[in-house]
Amino acid sequence: xxxxxxxxxxxxxxxxxxxxxxxxxxxxxxxxxxxxxxxxxxxxxxxxxxxxxxxxxxxxxxxxxxxxxxxxxxxxxxxxxxxxxxxxxxxxxxxxxxxxxxxxxxxxxxx
Amino acid sequence: xxxxxxxxxxxxxxxxxxxxxxxxxxxxxxxxxxxxxxxxxxxxxxxxxxxxxxxxxxxxxxxxxxxxxxxxxxxxxxxxxxxxxxxxxxxxxxxxxxxxxxxxxxxxxxxxxx
Numbered sequence: 505x506x507x508x509x510x511x512x513x514x515x516x517x518x519x520x521x522x523x524x525x526x527x528x529x530x531x532x533x534x535x536x537x538x539x540x541x542x543x544x545x546x547x548x549x550x551x552x553x554x555x556x557x558x559x560x561x562x563x564x565x566x567x568x569x570x571x572x573x574x575x576x577x578x579x580x581x582x583x584x585x586x587x588x589x590x591x592x593x594x595x596x597x598x599x600x601x602x603x604x605x606x607x608x609x610x611x612x613x614x615x
Numbered sequence: 616x617x618x619x620x621x622x623x624x625x626x627x628x629x630x631x632x633x634x635x636x637x638x639x640x641x642x643x644x645x646x647x648x649x650x651x652x653x654x655x656x657x658x659x660x661x662x663x664x665x666x667x668x669x670x671x672x673x674x675x676x677x678x679x680x681x682x683x684x685x686x687x688x689x690x691x692x693x694x695x696x697x698x699x700x701x702x703x704x705x706x707x708x709x710x711x712x713x714x715x716x717x718x719x720x721x722x723x724x725x726x727x728x729x
Contacts (some may be wrong), residue, residue: 537717546720596714606657
């Protein structure tokens with residue numbers, strides 16, 4: 505099926521550092537979405553990507569839709585403590601009937 | 616105004632009991648979902664309704680039964696609760712079943728079966 509593989513599984517960084525995480529699939533996705541989940545809350549959409557090669561920013565966050573349409577990257581610049589949480593990549597399945605989620609990257613930021 | 620609201624936020628119950636979780640969205644979306652998040656934080660689709668019609672019914676025990684009285688509501692009823700049902704259950708909605716603009720999630724219901 506259209507599985508999404510996220511890496512790394514977890515990251516421990518110092519405040520102020522830049523962060524990079526990625527998501528890959530053996531299948532092509534036509535849309536890539538990045539979500540963040542804060543503790544005790546539901547995932548919240550950060551960035552949506554709709555075109556191969558597209559680079560989109562949202563504040564300190566930048567995401568790219570890979571040229572092959574089989575991967576996507578999320579970068580966070582100058583991390584701050586409130587960036588702590590779990591970051592999920594996601595994409596609609598071929599049938600567009602549901603959203604597949606990666607297993608998440610757990611980010612910890614040390615002040 | 617909460618876009619997708621779930622109740623209750625926490626639910627602790629004994630094995631064998633029957634319980635319900637309610638979900639309501641005020642976004643005017645056509646499609647609603649139930650996801651289960653396990654202890655490793657993996658999000659797995661359970662059910663999806665589009666305009667009150669069931670469109671996704673993943674491999675979920677028959678003890679789980681969704682009900683959508685109208686397109687703004689999707690409730691989840693669970694019979695004969697088991698220890699393995701302990702998880703966080705998320706309701707979500709999307710504009711339409713294509714979900715190209717992503718989902719809006721509720722804040723989750725943490726179910727603990729003892």
